[in-house]
Amino acid sequence: MNEPRPPAYQEAHSALNWPLLAYGLFAPAAAAIACLILGVVLDQPWFFVIMAGLLVPAMIWITLVYRNWPTGIRFDASVFSIGAVGSARAARRTPTVNHQSRGLFTCPWPAVEGIRVVTDRAELRRMKNSPRFYTFTNRWGGKAGMSHCNIGVLASPFMRAALVIDVDTLAVTAPQIRPARYYNNFKNGYFSRLIQPRLSPTWVVPTRHPAALGRALQAVPGHQGPVRPR
Secondary structure, eight states, X not given: OOOXXXXXXXXXXXXXXXHHHIIIIIHHHHHHHHHHHHHHHTTOTHHHHHHHHTHHHHHXXXXXXXXXXXXXXXXXXXXXXXXXXXXXXXXXXOOBGGGGGGSEEEEEGGGEEEEEEEOOHHHHHHHHHSGGGOOTTTOSSOOTTXXXXXXXXXXXXXXXXXXXXXXXXXTOBOOOOBOEEEEOTTTTSOSEEEEEEEEEEEEEEEOSOHHHHHHHHHTSTTOOOOOOOO
């Protein structure tokens, strides 16, 4: 008789949602096509000026889609992983802080100090606005005075549900994240600065299927139940 398989869960591209895709892919494409058609049909060159003006916001949202594309969730009875769970090369990558979702973060279950699924909109907003969770997967650029980026925080724009995991940072396996240089052109008193990585004791990853994820978590032997993030 075959032994029952251990509980497992995998959610690829868990950070992608319709608002993010609309802003990052569909809206820029639709606006560019509309301006191109109107410029040609009406023979009005200022439509091309509008199209050029839309380039910067379009590139910002396209960049955010690219940064969030690899994010996913995977776990079985022994380990928990977030990041580029669908890539065999993820564990060997050394991305910068603004592309940390291309790496693979792994935590054995004994090192998980608490885990919960957050769906409350008010709490998600508080997380987004908290300096502890400010990251380049849900922001395009750094803010004034920012010196580091929390690693393991893969929050995304328009996140409607998130898995929050408190981990023992001494027992996890995290990718080698490299710093990234951001330029201010002396706007805040300096020309540029390096944003350094800092491994966070609280990991955050979006989910598109909070109910299914919650059921899968409850099926894991020794599941410790939810705690509030530190």
